[in-house]
Amino acid sequence: MSGIALLTDMLRIRRLEEKSAELYGAGRIRGFLHLYIGEEAVAAGCMRALAPEDNVVATYREHGHALLRGVPMGAIMAEMYGRREGCSRGRGGSMHLFDASRRFYGGNAIVGGGLPLAVGLALSSSLKKEPRVTACFFGEGAVAEGAFHESMNLAQLWRLPVAFFCENNLYAMGTALARSESQTDLCVKAAAFGMATLKVDGMDVAATHEAARRARAQVLETGVPVFVEFQTYRFRAHSMFDPELYREKSEVEEWKKRGPIHNFSARLKAEGKLTEAQFLEIDAAVMREVDAAVAFAEAGTWEPVEDLARDVYTT
Amino acid sequence: MTITYREALRMGLREALAADERVFLMGEDVGKYGGTYAVSKGLLEEFGAERVRDTPLSELGFVGAGVGAALGGMRPIVEVMTVNFSLLALDQVVNSAALLRHMSGGQVSVPLVIRTCSGAGRQLAAQHSHSFEAWYAHVPGIKVVAAASIDDARGMLGAALADPDPVVVFEYPALFEMKGELSGEKVDLSSAQVRRPGSRVTLVAYGASLPKAMQAAETLDAEVIDLRVLRPLDMATVLESVKKTRRAVVVDECWRSGGLAAEVMARIMEQGFYDLDAPVARVCTEEVPIPYARHLEEAALPHAAKIVAAAKGLFG
Numbered sequence: 001m002s003g004i005a006l007l008t009d010m011l012r013i014r015r016l017e018e019k020s021a022e023l024y025g026a027g028r029i030r031g032f033l034h035l036y037i038g039e040e041a042v043a044a045g046c047m048r049a050l051a052p053e054d055n056v057v058a059t060y061r062e063h064g065h066a067l068l069r070g071v072p073m074g075a076i077m078a079e080m081y082g083r084r085e086g087c088s089r090g091r092g093g094s095m096h097l098f099d100a101s102r103r104f105y106g107g108n109a110i111v112g113g114g115l116p117l118a119v120g121l122a123l124s125s126s127l128k129k130e131p132r133v134t135a136c137f138f139g140e141g142a143v144a145e146g147a148f149h150e151s152m153n154l155a156q157l158w159r160l161p162v163a164f165f166c167e168n169n170l171y172a173m174g175t176a177l178a179r180s181e182s183q184t185d186l187c188v189k190a191a192a193f194g195m196a197t198l199k200v201d202g203m204d205v206a207a208t209h210e211a212a213r214r215a216r217a218q219v220l221e222t223g224v225p226v227f228v229e230f231q232t233y234r235f236r237a238h239s240m241f242d243p244e245l246y247r248e249k250s251e252v253e254e255w256k257k258r259g260p261i262h263n264f265s266a267r268l269k270a271e272g273k274l275t276e277a278q279f280l281e282i283d284a285a286v287m288r289e290v291d292a293a294v295a296f297a298e299a300g301t302w303e304p305v306e307d308l309a310r311d312v313y314t315t
Numbered sequence: 316m317t318i319t320y321r322e323a324l325r326m327g328l329r330e331a332l333a334a335d336e337r338v339f340l341m342g343e344d345v346g347k348y349g350g351t352y353a354v355s356k357g358l359l360e361e362f363g364a365e366r367v368r369d370t371p372l373s374e375l376g377f378v379g380a381g382v383g384a385a386l387g388g389m390r391p392i393v394e395v396m397t398v399n400f401s402l403l404a405l406d407q408v409v410n411s412a413a414l415l416r417h418m419s420g421g422q423v424s425v426p427l428v429i430r431t432c433s434g435a436g437r438q439l440a441a442q443h444s445h446s447f448e449a450w451y452a453h454v455p456g457i458k459v460v461a462a463a464s465i466d467d468a469r470g471m472l473g474a475a476l477a478d479p480d481p482v483v484v485f486e487y488p489a490l491f492e493m494k495g496e497l498s499g500e501k502v503d504l505s506s507a508q509v510r511r512p513g514s515r516v517t518l519v520a521y522g523a524s525l526p527k528a529m530q531a532a533e534t535l536d537a538e539v540i541d542l543r544v545l546r547p548l549d550m551a552t553v554l555e556s557v558k559k560t561r562r563a564v565v566v567d568e569c570w571r572s573g574g575l576a577a578e579v580m581a582r583i584m585e586q587g588f589y590d591l592d593a594p595v596a597r598v599c600t601e602e603v604p605i606p607y608a609r610h611l612e613e614a615a616l617p618h619a620a621k622i623v624a625a626a627k628g629l630f631g
Binding site: 055086087088089090091092096098099100101105106108110113115116117118119120121122123124125127128146147150151153154157310311312313314315 | 378381383384391406407411422
């Protein structure tokens with residue numbers, strides 16, 4: 001995988017979300033808005049390791065996953081605006097981005113709620129003998145939910161092709177892992193189900209990509225699930241309503257030194273694979289994409305109120 | 316052909332599994348045990364462990380897996396042993412199955428069927444005697460049906476599987492030994508049915524309350540309507556009957572406050588008020604946890620004498 005591609009992926013998430021935060025402040029985006037800033041290396045590494053035929057299940061912090069799965073940035077921005085041109089016709093918003101054509105089964109805003117869905121998607125591909133991996137993203141907060149334990153057990157018991165991608169950013173909203181779990185080593189939890197595990201530096205996109213690639217290959221080859229813990233960190237608040245009383249600013253600053261975009265671009269430069277001019281060029285192209293996405297959302301239309309009840313039922 | 320309600324359920328399951336390879340059954344003890352109420356007896360041997368799949372005691376997990384399998388193109392039948400246990404799975408029913416289509420802007424459908432057992436009357440005490448049909452019927456995005464006849468016991472499953480959206484099918488252990496004629500008529504998921512014609516009062520019931528209403532009707536000149544479909548409600552059939560009888564009693568084994576009867580009564584009031592000669596009455600479960608002792612359980616539940624009394628009360 002080219003380093004430039006991974007870097008570009010991370011930058012696309014970063015710039016999209018910085019603009020989203022700005023637009024939130026301007027009142028163009030409402031509701032909850034959960035930013036992924038700081039964690040970009042996880043989605044970037046994983047999405048490049050997946051194939052188009054794979055299934056993806058994500059959480060409410062899923063702008064980056066949707067974007068790198070191929071959902072056009074304009075459709076994501078339009079969704080956050082609540083426009084009909086949004087990837088969920090304005091019905092979902094930031095937390096419920098969907099794209100069935102890309103097998104992206106959503107932003108799920110019930111913590112742990114996506115895990116049973118992933119098990120079912122994998123059960124379906126297993127019964128139909130389709131060579132497909134279901135990638136299930138969730139935060140470490142989800143491991144406290146019964147849904148996590150039930151899903152891990154079912155996936156391993158029934159030998160289902162699920163890649164469980166746990167994004168451990170250390171805080172479930174404001175509750176630190178050590179304040180909510182008796183066992184803070186998440187791989188030990190997964191191993192209790194007999195599942196293969198990997199623990200990865202989630203701030204290093206080369207490492208996340210390699211881990212996700214290995215996990216996918218292993219799931220596909222053996223047909224049984226793998227659990228990958230990505231150790232990462234959220235630089236921004238949990239949502240736009242979070243005064244961040246639960247962590248020290250110094251801790252955030254320490255983690256920012258490990259910033260995935262900054263460090264990876266520095267590495268590429270040191271290896272002679274990237275110049276500052278090239279970086280600026282990539283960034284400028286990404287900014288143009290963001291600007292176009294905003295223009296697309298601004299020019300979007302509202303679903304007619306007469307269509308309020310549309311899609312509650314299929315027929 | 317005369318068969319029991321249980322045999323009709325099994326017949327429906329066997330036909331569904333035979334008709335479509337995408338259909339599979341999963342739930343607690345549906346396979347080796349043969350089903351808690353012996354409904355799925357023999358199906359594991361006939362269709363194999365992949366399609367008649369025993370699950371761990373993980374209601375949230377396997378109901379959610381049913382939603383996921385439906386998204387993936389299968390036609391899962393998920394059996395939740397009793398409606399009491401279904402509360403553990405409620406999140407996946409309400410927050411996933413019911414919402415996914417609308418929340419995704421119409422991109423996905425969830426062709427999932429959930430079967431579960433409801434109702435009291437067998438001295439199973441407070442935690443195994445619930446009726447939560449009204450809770451499920453509250454939720455847009457799912458359909459809710461209640462099988463009270465032999466034909467529905469057999470045919471509602473097939474109709475539910477043919478529906479592209481999630482359907483919750485309520486079955487009633489109190490009716491499992493009931494025998495009746497299988498007519499083989501086509502079963503829909505849209506209409507209420509007049510089970511007994513009458514002219515002086517309309518008794519509206521569903522599920523295990525239906526035979527109680529039928530029994531009550533013997534001493535009244537009552538028309539009995541089996542609601543069958545609890546969401547969406549077929550009010551046209553109810554209103555047509557009320558227009559004729561001018562009086563109605565709604566029988567519902569849910570608790571009175573916020574029960575399904577409340578919704579049916581409200582709609583009669585909204586849409587048929589000027590056809591009424593008396594306020595609409597209801598017979599529901601008393602607002603207590605269902606007790607174990609037989610005489611107390613009986614006192615808590617709707618029964619024919621209460622229905623007769625409620626109906627007679629409408630004639631002043």
